[in-house]
Amino acid sequence: MNSGIPVYGVGVRAPKQKQEEMVFSLAQRTAGYMGLNPEIVQRDKVVANSDYVGEGYGLPTTAMVEAVKMMAQYEGILLDPVYAGKGFSGLVDLIRKGHFKKGENVVFLHTGGSISLFGYPNVFDLPGYI
Numbered sequence: 001m002n003s004g005i006p007v008y009g010v011g012v013r014a015p016k017q018k019q020e021e022m023v024f025s026l027a028q029r030t031a032g033y034m035g036l037n038p039e040i041v042q043r044d045k046v047v048a049n050s051d052y053v054g055e056g057y058g059l060p061t062t063a064m065v066e067a068v069k070m071m072a073q074y075e076g077i078l079l080d081p082v083y084a085g086k087g088f089s090g091l092v093d094l095i096r097k098g099h100f101k102k103g104e105n106v107v108f109l110h111t112g113g114s115i116s117l118f119g120y121p122n123v124f125d126l127p128g129y130i
Contacts, residue, residue, distance in 0.1 A: 009023060030101065060123045064085040
């Protein structure tokens with residue numbers, strides 16, 4: 001929306017094209033809700049990466065488990081394994097691959113959902129759970 005700030009999404013369910021279309025549609029509706037012309041949202045600025053879905057929606061990946069544990073250990077922030085966990089695993093992988101320049105500011109948006117961690121006790125080796 002003319003901010004000059006690129007937004008890069010990591011999808012957790014849909015293939016790339018479908019994810020981008022859903023986000024584009026939502027962004028246009030949001031702009032309209034805000035009283036802006038929906039055409040302010042440019043389709044080519046909506047970018048999604050669906051490389052981190054794994055076997056499917058809600059199914060854990062090794063990278064997601066590593067990312068969730070990393071965020072908890074180093075930042076004390078709990079990420080849910082379905083959305084934020086896979087999104088953060090994508091960010092970690094992209095950083096490791098050099099997608100972002102050294103010193104570049106990167107913001108990770110975490111919208112909640114840590115309660116769903118309790119649905120995956122065996123994945124995270126939580127003590128006291130079978």
